Amino acid sequence: MRLFDPHIHMTSRTTDDYAAMAAAGIAAIVEPAFWVGQPRTHVETFEDYFLSLLGWERFRASQFGIRHFCTLALNPKEANNPRIAQGVIDLLPRYLEKDGVVAVGEIGFDDQTEAEAKYFSSQIELAKEFHLPVLIHTPHRDKKRGTERTLALVRESGIRPELVLIDHNTEETLPLVLPSGCWAGHSIYPKTKMDEQRMVQLVKQYGGERMVINSAADWGVSDPLKVPQTVQAMVEAGIPHSTITRIAWDNPVNFFRQSGRLDLNVSEARPFVDQRQLWEGNSVLRGQSPVVDTSCDSYEPRSRS
């Protein structure tokens, strides 16, 4: 079964992670622009970050047979930083046109401040202008109220709900999100957010329609294999294969395909792996023999050994 992790921050991960993800069946990923762990002090830092998501990281993923797409935005936390917030918004139109950008995101609420609401709304307007879907982060704190405010803001914006993926859902927020017509993301984490067994229960209760799972793996204690591990938990719980395939591949594909940039002709098959390739003179290899596997016209699961 080919798998899609529609929310993972590979910039913070290693080549070992890429190799393990590919071995576990992950064939495509979306990397949302996000908070890098500490506040940035210059708008220009965002520009370099966006460029790395569009360039080096996409190449790095390809070297392990994984298709890499990204979403770009001013993240909710740094929307509160008056030094850089408007400057990043002004920067976005140039980058939202780029190939490989499949949504505006992640946007939304963190502390639920006025500044966050302002830039949340303005970035939905950007998404409408560029005909892109939006990926929305929901807050860790005061989550239910934050999700209610999110849904209200989405309604007010006039964006069609099928263009909206609301992420990091829990038992408390999913019953709010699904009736809205938006897609519902779930971040499977080792200790916080959602876990595999709780996700199984949610799928049993709500089915697979507009349901998405991701690892949201980043620089913290997180696990880039949470999508395959959750798939395994669903298999063991007897959830129908068609439902699992829908959640772990079809739904993220159908959501991000609305961007018109998912490049499905390639991502439905595993891309060729040719580690002899260079990116601006740089290789991911450090003395290893390059893997060259140009026979992957269609994806076949690989052994983890």
Added chain:
Amino acid sequence: MSPPESSYLDLVRRRCAAHAMTWWDSVLDTEAASASRSELSKAYSKAVRTLGSDRLEFAQQEIDSENAARFLAFQERPLHEFGRAALLLFALELLPADEHVEFVDNLFMYGDSREQEALLRALSILPDQGRFLLTAVEACRANVQTVFEAIACENSYPGCYFPESNFNQMVLKAIYTGVSLRRILGLPDRITPTLKGMASDHIKERTAAGRPVHEDIALIMNP
């Protein structure tokens, strides 16, 4: 330019080893310090290596006779931290008032974690403290736990100056990060129906997820 009224500078100086004292005196050369914000900022960074990390203990005599009482928040803290607080006070005495907010915010934004922590603990001894609210609120967004605790814990600033929404978010973050709510000064006076509602929602969310609830949440629900 005459040196500022500076009993707090002497509180640091008398704890300095010989080499540190020479450095401290050179930093406090008011003419040089007045000429350069960057020199003050560099001294603020260097303080950790020159002043060291011995734990500060104010003598009763100092507390009684030298107006050290307002510095008691630094009791048992490393000397470099109090040294940085003293340097910050010194800098604000030298700089024009309309530069204070930007200077403090820059010192925070470009500081390493220990520089940020010293600044946050010093907020409550700075003149006209309410001016520095945005810096204090921004500190609550830190992922570095020691920086978050420097503003949230054993610090009177949030209780005195934070608007309700910012204070409530800080309390929730303390709950999420496992900090004892007993360390948040002024919490009993800031409990509102909104904060109780947020705490109640948190309990429901944790319960639905089958996860334990922070026991200190009772301090909000049943104050």
